[in-house]
Amino acid sequence: EVQLLESGGGLVQPGGSLRLSCAASGFTFSNYHMSWVRQAPGKGLEWVSAINGAGVTTYYADSVKGRFTISRDNSKNTLNLQLDSLRAEDTAVYYCAKRAFPNGGHFDTWGQGTLVTVSS
């Protein structure tokens, strides 16, 4: 069974940092693009960042470019998101999501999410 399990969320002050992780199982992790998608309280879904299977190519939403860094460790089947210079508007549940095909496609599997709260 394909599973994604996020961790690392919590309360952080504005300007602070946090590192999220997503443990993947049940599929050949290194073959697939992975993404982070977030959802602010009471709001819709916003794609944040993506990385290809080899970990060489990354993509970011303009809202997080220069502040967030996506990475992956294929030896540990783990996806990471480093969140720096956090702002109140970054408060959200962060989901990791697997693309359906090695070169992209829709999101066929989602984690349960981890909550990041940015507040003083």
Add this chain to the structure above:
Amino acid sequence: EIVMTQSPATVSVSPGERATLTCRASQSVYSNLAWYQQKPGQAPRLLISGASTRATGIPARFSGSASGTEFTLTISSLQSEDSAVYYCQQYNKWPLTFGGGTKVEIK
């Protein structure tokens, strides 16, 4: 950036009736369009990909269609468990973008 516009924001439908949700893309996304269902406190769940292909385990009452840049999700006979927010998403071009969502309420 491709803007995805969903309408209506909320739809209220009686059990057994049809619900029709619309998603419009600001430019062509071809068939690279997915629909997701999200219930309170849960992660999104894939319903439809490729504009019209149901995901594994999704009931046949859910169907998707496309006409140019306009996409439709139809729930043919609404069940109580279909109460949720539904999102469309294009995966044709970076950045990946979602619609604002349509909330389906049961009358």
